[in-house]
Amino acid sequence: MASSESSPSARPRVLILGGGFAGVGAAQKLADAHAEVILIDRHDYHTFQPLLYQLASGLLETTAVGHSLRDLVGHQDNTTVHQATVTGVDVDAREVRFDDLAPIAYDYLVLALGAEVDFFGTEGAADHAFPMYTLPHAVRLKDHLVERWEAADRDPALLEDGGLNIVVVGGGPTGVETAGAMTELYRSEFAKDYPDIPQEQARVTLVEAGPELFSMFEPKLRHYATKALTDRDVDVLAGERVASVSPTRVTLGSGAVLNAHTLIWGAGLQGSPVGRSIGLAPERGNRIAVGSDLTLPGHPEVFVLGDIAAIADAKTQQVLPQLGSVALQSGEHAGDTISRMIAGRRTKPFAYRDKGTMAAIGRGAACVQMLGGRTMTGKKAQFAWITVHLALLPTNQDRAKAIVDWAGAAVTHQRSGRISVRVD
Amino acid sequence: MASSESSPSARPRVLILGGGFAGVGAAQKLADAHAEVILIDRHDYHTFQPLLYQLASGLLETTAVGHSLRDLVGHQDNTTVHQATVTGVDVDAREVRFDDLAPIAYDYLVLALGAEVDFFGTEGAADHAFPMYTLPHAVRLKDHLVERWEAADRDPALLEDGGLNIVVVGGGPTGVETAGAMTELYRSEFAKDYPDIPQEQARVTLVEAGPELFSMFEPKLRHYATKALTDRDVDVLAGERVASVSPTRVTLGSGAVLNAHTLIWGAGLQGSPVGRSIGLAPERGNRIAVGSDLTLPGHPEVFVLGDIAAIADAKTQQVLPQLGSVALQSGEHAGDTISRMIAGRRTKPFAYRDKGTMAAIGRGAACVQMLGGRTMTGKKAQFAWITVHLALLPTNQDRAKAIVDWAGAAVTHQRSGRISVRVD
Numbered sequence: 001m002a003s004s005e006s007s008p009s010a011r012p013r014v015l016i017l018g019g020g021f022a023g024v025g026a027a028q029k030l031a032d033a034h035a036e037v038i039l040i041d042r043h044d045y046h047t048f049q050p051l052l053y054q055l056a057s058g059l060l061e062t063t064a065v066g067h068s069l070r071d072l073v074g075h076q077d078n079t080t081v082h083q084a085t086v087t088g089v090d091v092d093a094r095e096v097r098f099d100d101l102a103p104i105a106y107d108y109l110v111l112a113l114g115a116e117v118d119f120f121g122t123e124g125a126a127d128h129a130f131p132m133y134t135l136p137h138a139v140r141l142k143d144h145l146v147e148r149w150e151a152a153d154r155d156p157a158l159l160e161d162g163g164l165n166i167v168v169v170g171g172g173p174t175g176v177e178t179a180g181a182m183t184e185l186y187r188s189e190f191a192k193d194y195p196d197i198p199q200e201q202a203r204v205t206l207v208e209a210g211p212e213l214f215s216m217f218e219p220k221l222r223h224y225a226t227k228a229l230t231d232r233d234v235d236v237l238a239g240e241r242v243a244s245v246s247p248t249r250v251t252l253g254s255g256a257v258l259n260a261h262t263l264i265w266g267a268g269l270q271g272s273p274v275g276r277s278i279g280l281a282p283e284r285g286n287r288i289a290v291g292s293d294l295t296l297p298g299h300p301e302v303f304v305l306g307d308i309a310a311i312a313d314a315k316t317q318q319v320l321p322q323l324g325s326v327a328l329q330s331g332e333h334a335g336d337t338i339s340r341m342i343a344g345r346r347t348k349p350f351a352y353r354d355k356g357t358m359a360a361i362g363r364g365a366a367c368v369q370m371l372g373g374r375t376m377t378g379k380k381a382q383f384a385w386i387t388v389h390l391a392l393l394p395t396n397q398d399r400a401k402a403i404v405d406w407a408g409a410a411v412t413h414q415r416s417g418r419i420s421v422r423v424d
Numbered sequence: 425m426a427s428s429e430s431s432p433s434a435r436p437r438v439l440i441l442g443g444g445f446a447g448v449g450a451a452q453k454l455a456d457a458h459a460e461v462i463l464i465d466r467h468d469y470h471t472f473q474p475l476l477y478q479l480a481s482g483l484l485e486t487t488a489v490g491h492s493l494r495d496l497v498g499h500q501d502n503t504t505v506h507q508a509t510v511t512g513v514d515v516d517a518r519e520v521r522f523d524d525l526a527p528i529a530y531d532y533l534v535l536a537l538g539a540e541v542d543f544f545g546t547e548g549a550a551d552h553a554f555p556m557y558t559l560p561h562a563v564r565l566k567d568h569l570v571e572r573w574e575a576a577d578r579d580p581a582l583l584e585d586g587g588l589n590i591v592v593v594g595g596g597p598t599g600v601e602t603a604g605a606m607t608e609l610y611r612s613e614f615a616k617d618y619p620d621i622p623q624e625q626a627r628v629t630l631v632e633a634g635p636e637l638f639s640m641f642e643p644k645l646r647h648y649a650t651k652a653l654t655d656r657d658v659d660v661l662a663g664e665r666v667a668s669v670s671p672t673r674v675t676l677g678s679g680a681v682l683n684a685h686t687l688i689w690g691a692g693l694q695g696s697p698v699g700r701s702i703g704l705a706p707e708r709g710n711r712i713a714v715g716s717d718l719t720l721p722g723h724p725e726v727f728v729l730g731d732i733a734a735i736a737d738a739k740t741q742q743v744l745p746q747l748g749s750v751a752l753q754s755g756e757h758a759g760d761t762i763s764r765m766i767a768g769r770r771t772k773p774f775a776y777r778d779k780g781t782m783a784a785i786g787r788g789a790a791c792v793q794m795l796g797g798r799t800m801t802g803k804k805a806q807f808a809w810i811t812v813h814l815a816l817l818p819t820n821q822d823r824a825k826a827i828v829d830w831a832g833a834a835v836t837h838q839r840s841g842r843i844s845v846r847v848d
Binding site for chain 2: 043044045061062063066067068070071074075080082083084100101135136139140143146150151153154155192193194196395396397398400401404405408414416417418419420421422423
């Protein structure tokens with residue numbers, strides 16, 4: 001049980017808000033600290049976001065992507081976990097308020113509340129687009145797709161209206177991986193499931209505003225990604241943006257109208273609005289600027305991390321992107337720094353280590369760009385992708401089940417997760 | 425695509441309503457028949473009901489219990505699957521109407537629409553009890569339990585009010601397996617997850633109206649089940665019934681009031697009301713009486729199967745219980761009979777083969793009663809239970825993942841499925 005009563009022990013209290021990569025990374029680095037660690041999230045689970053698109057395409061299960069926070073950090077001796085929603089932070093009084101949990105005072109605060117999807121003001125997107133940032137987003141998209149196919153199976157007129165067409169917005173890793181997963185779901189699984197529906201009329205289109213997909217990759221990989229998607233029957237529209245969205249139509253900046261009942265938004269994030277609501281002044285994209293030690297200016301006890309933070313790269317001074325690896329490294333750095341502060345040891349500024357980028361496109365198709373510019377594509381890159389993602393999964397049980405699902409899909413082309421279970 | 429237009433081939437059309445054990449059993453037996461088989465269910469999945477309680481207790485995942493009907497039967501050459509809800513059956517015109525699918529004419533009809541929970545008029549039960557018959561029921565119960573524990577973690581007063589207490593109604597296999605699974609969830613997993621909550625104040629109570637649990641088992645097994653549950657800290661109340669239910673209180677027939685925010689109803693079923701709504705006259709428990717060939721009197725082309733049917737045992741003439749094994753065997757018999765009719769071969773009356781009964785109670789505790797009265801208990805019975813249930817699962821992928829989950833739970837006492845993911 002949490003409480004606002006003063007801590008009975010002399011241990012300083014570290015309050016972590018948010019159980020994503022940043023919050024969990026910080027908590028895990030504090031496991032051996034002489035501290036009372038409290039982690040709060042509005043859900044009881046951590047979301048392994050790099051695999052959300054595989055949940056949306058029915059390849060993995062909900063529990064492959066959502067992991068109990070009590071498993072991840074709650075079993076540490078010095079750590080407790082509570083499920084609650086933050087309603088206010090008073091950095092002067094050093095206290096946080098929640099919806100139905102008593103206020104908690106802190107000695108150190110870790111603010112890692114993540115982001116929300118940024119539709120960049122695109123007309124209709126907030127109401128009709130399917131974003132891909134949270135676990136419910138992925139489940140909702142999967143259910144919607146299964147229901148569209150079942151509806152088209154009952155009424156072929158839906159197909160003519162673009163009922164099965166998908167437009168994916170954003171040529172970054174989220175958009176490319178999602179488009180690749182969707183075309184694989186359509187062409188391997190749904191082709192068998194719905195033999196009477198002509199596959200060629202169910203289109204997956206990837207729209208990217210910039211001149212090419214994968215702007216963060218080497219040119220060789222950009223071309224590879226475009227070719228791999230095109231070979232898999234994805235229509236790639238670069239240099240084009242989405243102007244507006246309705247439930248059944250997508251209007252492009254050029255004025256062209258695509259018939260599509262599903263628009264997946266893989267384009268952008270902004271910091272959680274909680275930052276603003278708790279009186280912090282966010283910068284561009286609603287992110288909160290921090291110093292090189294990841295703390296709020298004037299508050300060396302307040303660390304702001306992950307997607308909600310605007311962290312400048314130590315070398316280039318450019319703001320780091322909202323990636324899981326940035327979140328995890330900033331979380332681990334903050335946890336380590338707080339441990340050092342409590343132990344009276346010297347601290348170090350944060351320096352992000354870019355370990356490279358990777359993206360899976362489909363069966364036998366992936367890209368890896370390592371630090372220094374080395375690249376891999378094809379089956380070798382897919383193997384690297386699988387190895388890295390298995391290593392990142394939290395438990396052996398998770399790994400074993402992911403192997404069963406990935407191997408099952410490779411061998412039988414079967415995705416057991418593609419059913420739609422609506423709980424009222 | 426389904427249609428009411430006349431079948432272009434000369435093959436007779438077999439229309440199967442319901443994708444449970446009976447409907448799927450019938451469809452699978454028709455795989456090689458010279459027939460056009462159409463299976464319709466209101467969901468896109470088949471529910472493996474014997475494992476629902478393991479989904480509710482966070483041990484298995486949704487997709488371990490819900491299996492795509494298109495995988496199970498849709499990939500048969502002569503079979504198509506549609507997701508739709510039956511709105512009317514005209515047995516004289518030989519046509520079925522649906523909510524948003526064109527009417528379908530049939531040559532043979534298999535009516536296997538299952539059951540609904542029967543609360544026997546218990547006051548408040550329809551509004552406040554958690555039944556355990558469908559996949560959404562199990563998910564809803566799991567989410568509710570996790571949310572109760574998270575709420576009690578925030579506010580200990582909930583514990584005093586019985587917020588974590590569970591009352592399970594019904595001393596048959598569903599009730600006993602559910603009570604066993606719940607106490608295991610509480611005492612192994614939640615004890616670790618919520619170390620500040622005193623476990624002994626979170627009670628699981630099993631209420632059975634008859635004098636003993638497991639009336640269908642040998643006396644030896646009845647005593648074993650009661651002792652196994654009691655040893656696992658379940659309060660067993662035999663000879664007691666539930667009179668009324670509110671969201672936080674359960675009133676017994678004796679007038680005693682139990683504080684409990686969760687009442688799980690494992691007590692009884694009645695045939696789907698669809699039978700009545702489509703003009704068939706159901707018998708006791710809303711079930712439709714059939715002849716020894718499982719057909720509707722006067723309609724040798726209409727088979728009524730599974731939980732919606734009142735099937736008399738060939739030997740005792742007693743109505744068979746609403747069990748998965750009865751549903752599966754009746755479905756297979758009907759599929760086989762229709763195949764024979766189409767091929768002009770002789771048909772046989774249905775004879776249910778009771779292969780015995782089994783129930784899992786907890787780690788190392790299960791009961792098996794084989795035909796002829798031989799019994800097994802303890803680890804040996806648990807092993808038999810696991811073997812039989814693995815064999816019943818539809819695919820190797822399902823088996824592999826169930827083994828991972830069961831072994832994971834046995835070794836680490838960890839249930840990855842216990843998170844609550846609400847999709848709005």
